[in-house]
Amino acid sequence: MAILSTPRSAVQLASKGRPLREHLFRIALLASLAVAIAFLAMLIIYVVEEGWPRLDSTLWENQPSIRRPETAGIQSGIFGTLWIIGLTALMALPTGILAAIYLEEYADKTKWYNRLIELNISNLAAVPSIVYGILGLGMIARWMAFGFTVMTGAITVSLLVLPIVIISAREAIRAVPPSIREGSLALGATQWQTIYRQVLPASIPGIATGSILALSRAIGEAAPFLMLGAATLVRFNPEGVWSTFTVLPLQIYSFIARPQEEFAVLAAAAIVVLLAILLLMNSVAIWLRNRYQKRW
Amino acid sequence: MSAQHRTAAPRTSGSLARSRPRYGEFAVKAVLLLAALVSVVTTVGIVVALLEPTIEFFSEVSFGEFFGSTTWGPLFNPPAFGVWPIIVATTEITLIAIVVAVPLGLAAAIYLSEYATPRVRKVLKPVLEVLAGVPTVVFGFFALTFVTPLLQDVFPFLGLDGKNALSAGLLVGVMIIPIVASLSEDSMAAVPNGLREGSYALGASKMITSVRVVVPAAFSGIVAAIILAISRAAGETMIVAIAGGFKSVFTLNPADEMATMAAFIAQAGSGDASVGSTAYKTIFAVGSLLFIMTFAMNYLSARMVQKYREVYD
Numbered sequence: 381m382a383i384l385s386t387p388r389s390a391v392q393l394a395s396k397g398r399p400l401r402e403h404l405f406r407i408a409l410l411a412s413l414a415v416a417i418a419f420l421a422m423l424i425i426y427v428v429e430e431g432w433p434r435l436d437s438t439l440w441e442n443q444p445s446i447r448r449p450e451t452a453g454i455q456s457g458i459f460g461t462l463w464i465i466g467l468t469a470l471m472a473l474p475t476g477i478l479a480a481i482y483l484e485e486y487a488d489k490t491k492w493y494n495r496l497i498e499l500n501i502s503n504l505a506a507v508p509s510i511v512y513g514i515l516g517l518g519m520i521a522r523w524m525a526f527g528f529t530v531m532t533g534a535i536t537v538s539l540l541v542l543p544i545v546i547i548s549a550r551e552a553i554r555a556v557p558p559s560i561r562e563g564s565l566a567l568g569a570t571q572w573q574t575i576y577r578q579v580l581p582a583s584i585p586g587i588a589t590g591s592i593l594a595l596s597r598a599i600g601e602a603a604p605f606l607m608l609g610a611a612t613l614v615r616f617n618p619e620g621v622w623s624t625f626t627v628l629p630l631q632i633y634s635f636i637a638r639p640q641e642e643f644a645v646l647a648a649a650a651i652v653v654l655l656a657i658l659l660l661m662n663s664v665a666i667w668l669r670n671r672y673q674k675r676w
Numbered sequence: 677m678s679a680q681h682r683t684a685a686p687r688t689s690g691s692l693a694r695s696r697p698r699y700g701e702f703a704v705k706a707v708l709l710l711a712a713l714v715s716v717v718t719t720v721g722i723v724v725a726l727l728e729p730t731i732e733f734f735s736e737v738s739f740g741e742f743f744g745s746t747t748w749g750p751l752f753n754p755p756a757f758g759v760w761p762i763i764v765a766t767t768e769i770t771l772i773a774i775v776v777a778v779p780l781g782l783a784a785a786i787y788l789s790e791y792a793t794p795r796v797r798k799v800l801k802p803v804l805e806v807l808a809g810v811p812t813v814v815f816g817f818f819a820l821t822f823v824t825p826l827l828q829d830v831f832p833f834l835g836l837d838g839k840n841a842l843s844a845g846l847l848v849g850v851m852i853i854p855i856v857a858s859l860s861e862d863s864m865a866a867v868p869n870g871l872r873e874g875s876y877a878l879g880a881s882k883m884i885t886s887v888r889v890v891v892p893a894a895f896s897g898i899v900a901a902i903i904l905a906i907s908r909a910a911g912e913t914m915i916v917a918i919a920g921g922f923k924s925v926f927t928l929n930p931a932d933e934m935a936t937m938a939a940f941i942a943q944a945g946s947g948d949a950s951v952g953s954t955a956y957k958t959i960f961a962v963g964s965l966l967f968i969m970t971f972a973m974n975y976l977s978a979r980m981v982q983k984y985r986e987v988y989d
Contacts, residue, residue, distance in 0.1 A: 405883040406791060412783030413800065416853050420807050423818050478711035486705055501715050506904060506974040507967065508911020510938045511722060513945065514963045518725030539718045572704045600811030603913035607945040629813045636817055636918055644821060651814050658809055666802045
């Protein structure tokens, strides 16, 4: 977009006389991008090829097994991940969106506590996920005595993705032009009526995109669960929020840690399932953004 | 006419504001503030969870031993608590990652911001987002079962171990490319067109404009992106746990197996240390160190943007 406003002839004129260096530079830039993309392609081809022998229905119908790696499945991991993601969506999304509304619509930026909240959120977004694991272990599992349960895992991951939800929801809300708010207020609506009936509906596509990306981060996370005692080969699906559990990424980690070749194949097959879920979520998010996001 | 007259009549209170407070609006604001405070509670929770066991740890192991010796093995018998080997390993893997990610990420950002047409960008940006969304456990698997054997075949003279810092660092680098690229691109896109046009008008080529005008103008944002990427690399756990290993020897050779701080936390936290033991408290001491390091870097990154940002318009 930046280039479009510069007259083309001016650019051509400017690069006259040294075309070779210009071309090389451009090729070098493209090559760097190509490296990243080729890497992604190589990774996907490699895991599909490795996991191919195990990509059948036994993969999700069977439970993991140490003794029979050739027929072991990942059902407990899939169900554990679904439980965690469901609960995370219930906890992190409402909290994050409400916090974003507060920061964008109500907070007085000159007050020290509002600035503290903002600074705090941007810091939390960059705290390593393993540190959230320590938070889950020390505060939720032990101090609150929730133990190593689905609930502990879900709360930990909710806190982990909360800053991401807040930051993306704020951006979506900020993109709604002030004229819409002013129009609503001028017609006699209260501030909350304005937010609920005008600002939120207008920013839903952006909020949804950010929420999906945040949840896909939660699906791929393994490090915090490592601290929550979920590393063992759990052989049953969670029965409720107080049940022990494992998640797909952690199951993959425990397969990789085993020496037998069959477990490497199983890990690759499980990675294909995980990547398929994430690619699907990413595509939905990108589609939503391209389809519904307006520019005012 | 008469209706208009009534609304225009002055209120007895003399103010246009509503005299009866709206309790509903107050309640809404209170709920929203509460939601925002969850993030503050999280930070307090992290600090409390880290602090208490860390203090207990330092009552059992002296500060001098922790920072003064170079043998690390809290899970061994007899245990050793010299933290330098895991700090060195963390630094080395982060350094390898930065060497990979900064040139590639910056080049990608320059291409996307200065060269790509809107259509090309619309295709390429989602690809970078997908790369950013790949779980780190997948990168770890790829490093261990594909990159390490490949490097062993192509460069046998390196003498790579099955688990080594080199392939772990390379993959951490790939993981942080999207962070460097997308944040740098944002700050390059914010450079006003007038600067580019001025540069062209003086006869500069596109390459010169990109390198000597746009990049310097976006410099604070680029540095902030790199610092953020460093902090992500330093805290990365799964890649280094899988491909870097858990052995902590005081070494600089990237061909060796070496445990980073995060890898140690993962190893000890996943059941290798019994609750209440000194080894268990070590998790929290190392966690505090990691938290302080990343916190300092994030703060630095935020200050860079705030202090050195070129303000246009």
